[in-house]
Amino acid sequence: MPVTVLLVDDEPLVRAGLRAVLEAQPDIEVTGEAADGAAVIPLVRQLRPDVVAMDVRMPLMDGIEATRAVLRTVPDPPKILVVTTFEDDEFVYEALRAGADGFLLKRARPAEIVHAVRLAAAGDSLLFPASVRRLAARYGDGGRPARATLERARLTEREAEVLRLMARGLSNAEIAARLVVSAETVKSHVSAVLAKLGARDRTQAVIAAYESGFVEPG
Amino acid sequence: MPVTVLLVDDEPLVRAGLRAVLEAQPDIEVTGEAADGAAVIPLVRQLRPDVVAMDVRMPLMDGIEATRAVLRTVPDPPKILVVTTFEDDEFVYEALRAGADGFLLKRARPAEIVHAVRLAAAGDSLLFPASVRRLAARYGDGGRPARATLERARLTEREAEVLRLMARGLSNAEIAARLVVSAETVKSHVSAVLAKLGARDRTQAVIAAYESGFVEPG
């Protein structure tokens, strides 16, 4: 049986885009749409979708409020994916606390969006971008347990941290300042990252980070 | 024969939405897509669409610049509809001055979007929302540039080519070999790219390329 999805966004164009992307998949079915969070609860009760794609910024009731409302009042609630334009740490944490299961970045490629919906439907809540995991780890009780392991590479924790900062354009000196270690230490980590990724320089490493999904655009 | 449309927006989701809305019409055909204004001119020359749906906010080259560039360099140019999220007076007036033929508001209903495209294709340029006419009336014949628009990243053909190769991890020497020019020439282009993108080094430039959709993962 297919994964059923409810779309909640005040912009018809975004709804149309999500519908087009999702309905291209044989195993995903968009069973309803809503233009505001205020309309979500009755629709969820009626349609009982597996996943709700929820915009954050809506006129009457925003996505955070609506997420809280659904999770508070609906028994056996659907997975909720928050649709965002930017990775805003502030509101990402709000959504996390409200109980959202993941994010759909508007900048993401269709395949990634489809993937996120499938993951959410399967109960897998590992689809948070890096910033969310950082926040979840930092704030602790935010909701889901934080994911520490990154199986994508055999990078150590520290090396992954360094790679993330490299992928944000920081120099070795800036990374050192950020991590409060010496520049020599950063150089060691960078060299290790390059060796493990088979990259010749930091640029190739960053490319690998993007291509592997280790970091995501947006 | 159908109305042909080129979609230019850095968000794949918006492109998918426009495509879904427009292709539902038998007399409208989406013949191409681009993720940044920098890619528009060659595409317009190649596809010769009737209408271009142009986003305003794009990383490398914004919709205003791209609109100017198209109208300045392409003979018998297409009608250009600027896609906006909000009715931003600033953008609206800039777009107007750049020569845009109309607007597509993301909040608009599909029928209105379709209507706007048909009107534009028919050469009717009366499809500005009320705010635009207000502005046009207020500023009259335009006694201002006012805000000196800082030169946005407007990459030349060659620079874009170099950036693409940078984003594939090539060194200056390798790019030189690929393009059959000297390494000095490549250095010149790289410096120009860095300056235009506001990047400090090639790594930051590559990051910008990914974040803007100028290159895409996978």
Place this chain on the structure above:
DNA sequence: GATCGTCTCCCCCGTGCGGGGGAGGCCCGT
């Protein structure tokens, strides 16, 4: 004709980067 933008090539020069090698402290697991 003059001007502008683009592409091409060259110089010097400082430095950030990355390789190679080594080393001490720490917490694991066996």
Place this chain on the structure above:
DNA sequence: ACGGGCCTCCCCCGCACGGGGGAGACGATC
């Protein structure tokens, strides 16, 4: 208790990188 990752820091060194200049050739535009 011992080895093995991991993180940390240090040395030397070569070089690609990038900035700041300048300049000639070509085409398009004015």
